Amino acid sequence: MNALMSLLRLPAGQSGSQMKALAGPLLIVMILGMMVLPLPPFLLDLLFTFNIALSIMVLLVAMYTQKPLDFAAFPAVLLFSTLLRLSLNVASTRVVLLEGHSGPDAAGKVIEAFGHFLVGGNFAVGLVVFAILVVINFMVITKGAGRIAEVGARFMLDAMPGKQMAIDADLNAGLIDEDGARKRRAEVSQESDFYGAMDGASKFVRGDAIAGLLIMFINVGAGMVVGMLQHDLDFGTAARNYTLLTIGDGLVAQIPALVISTAAGVIVSRVSNDQDVGQQLTGQLFSDPRVLYLTGGIVGLLGIIPGMPHFAFLLLAGALIWFGMQLAKRKQEQKQETKRGDAQVPAIANENTEATWDDVTLVDPLGMEVGYRLIPLVDRAQDGELLGRIKSIRKKVAQEIGFLVPVVHIRDNLELKPNSYRITMKGVEIGQGEAVPGQWMAINPGQVHGTLPGAPTRDPAFGLPAVWIDSGAKEQAQALGYTVVDASTVVATHLNHLIHLHASELLGRQEVQQLLDRIAKESPKLTEDLVPKTITLTGLQKVLQNLLDESVPIRDMRTILDVIAEHAPKISDPNELTALVRVALGRAIVQQWFPNNADLQVIGLDAGLERVLTQALNAGGGIEPGLAEALQQQAQAAAARQEQLGLDPVLLVPHALRPLMSRFLRRTMPQLKVLSHAEVPDNRSIRITAMIGGAG
Secondary structure, three states, rough: HHHHHHOOOOOOOHHHHHHHHHHHHHHHHHHHHHHHHOOOOOHHHHHHHHEEEHHHHHHHHHHHOOOHHHHHHHHHHHHHHHHHHHHHHHHHHHHHHHHHHHOOOOOOOHHHHHHHHOOOOOHHHHHHHHHHHHHHHHHHHHHHHHHHHHHHHHHHHHHHHHHHHHHHHHHHOOOOOOHHHHHHHHHHOOOOOOOOHHHHHHHHHHEEEEEEEHHHHHHHHHHHHHHHHHHHOOOHHHHHHHHHHHHHHHHHHHHHHHHHHHHHHHHHHOOOOOOOHHHHHHHHHHHHHHHHHHHHHHHHHHHOOOOOOHHHHHHHHHHHHHHHHHHHHHHHHHHHHHHHHHHOOOOOOOOOOOOOOOHHOOOOEEEEEEOOHHHHHHHHHHOOOOHHHHHHHHHHHHHHHOOOOOOOOEEOOOOOOOOEEEEEEOOEEEEEEEOOOOEEEEEEOOOOOOOOOOOEEEEOOOEEEEEOOOOHHHHHHHHOOOOOEEHHHHHHHHHHHHHOHHHHHOOOOOHHHHHHHHHHHHOHHHHHHHHHHHHHHHHHHHHHHHHHHOOOOOHHHHHHHHHHHHHHOOOHHHHHHHHHHHHOOHHHHHHHHOOOOOEEEEEEEEHHHHHHHHHHOOOOOOHHHHHHHHHHHHHHHHHHHHHHHOOOOOOEEEEHHHHHHHHHHOOOOOOOOEEEHOOOOOOOOOOOOOOOEOOO
16 A cells, blocks of 8 residues: 555656556456456456457557567567457356356346347357357468568568678668667567467467367357256256357457457558558559559449449449549649759769769859749749740840850759858859849939839849839839849849859860860861860860950951961960950950940049059069059049949050059959050040049
């Protein structure tokens, strides 16, 4: 009593664990008590009902387990359930023999129901049904499950050394740590113990079936003797009462035994994977619509044979064919969804396959990653308009700068914000921004006369202040002087700007070779003997990259190749060759910044500053820090004045100083272009609108 009180005073968690620990001993004591102590019919009804519920629960748990070790307690459950049935048989036998003379309800309502309702009160039918159940349980299910468990245990023991070696190999290779290896070794040992226990536990079911047969014959014979000799019943009455009670008792015990045996067969006969038995059956048995079509056709042919039950056969045939059509339709939809998913998300390599060179992922020369809300803009299935704009950009860039940039590879990135995107070049981010599908970006070019309601932002391409507005405010924004563009145009403009900005890096050796091949089709003599005899492919690439670095298009390849063919035999420095090519392209360069033969309104250098810079260049040294800082500040001020006048910031310097000034100013002022006097055509007029180094 003191121990019980101390148990009740334990905390909730400890009390629960103590009760679980006591469950096994209490069950054994209850089973032994049922064998020794007499039980009233009402308690027998409860215990028989509990036995049926327990068997159903065990079967369902066996059906829903995915691996045998998920139900490692099954051999012990099998033992306890067998002992429970045998103890119930002993208790019910005692009641049947003591009270059977009083009528068919002497052993409780459950035994009476099984003896009357299930077999119609006919003890001959009951004997046949009982015998069939015993044969099914003993000869089919139990024998098959026992054989599977025996073979499984044998193969598991034979495979143990190989599994242990595989675990050691994975541990030595660093694929798993010591804890993982210990866990896997424990699982291998548990699997071996489980199949060995199942091999022995199946003998319990076989013995239970034999015991059920013997108990039935003993009960019938002993009941007849007790009824006629002790209670003075006639032969017919004694036979009817005791036989029906015995059959009811046997059926009450054999049906749960059959269910438990089925659970044992399910446990040992299933193949372990990530699905339970129900999912395996439905996923594999009804996975191919062709099987359903053929089965329905065969059943339908049988149904039209004269003398066959047409309705049943044709109904089942129609149901099979209809189900096959639904399954085929579902498979087609899944295939289309898979294709769409493959277009958005790159395939993941199987971790179990050996690594090959195909697993080496090369970075994309030009890529774009989008958040999930921007996927409709780049999804072909949804007619994403950004795809068409990107194609147009590549074509436009090819016409403007003179070569075809690589294809833009687009993929989604769940790590980005929903409305964000990032543009990469050779795997490195070169730009990022946000776009809101369904809304418009109102960009402030600097001359608006009003404000707009909306989410403030900045144009990702040029950094101008902007506002995201709804489509209804588009006309109002245009009336106030805003430049209004949709989300696709925002992204496309940003991409176009970055391609022009990094054009020299996108021009690789492959693009240069393709450019030469394109020219060779129309002017074969121009490229003949040029590469690699006159200049290497790398040298030609460097000259073209120098031109693109300073926003000079390379469309006029005839002129470029002519200059290189003339001077490359004597000059090997790509920078000097670039200077000569620029002079030859001077008319196109000037036309790019000053179209329509307009005057060249440029920034000039003070004569004194020119002499200082020329002396520094001839001396082979760089620009002094103090002079460099002053030069940079004045250049920024001059460029700002040019932009205020609506002019492009272009600095005009002597030819010898142009490379030096271009390299110096390009890092901090990429918008300022440096032009040399030698590159200006003779028919163009020059007007200095700002001065660097002078008074103004």
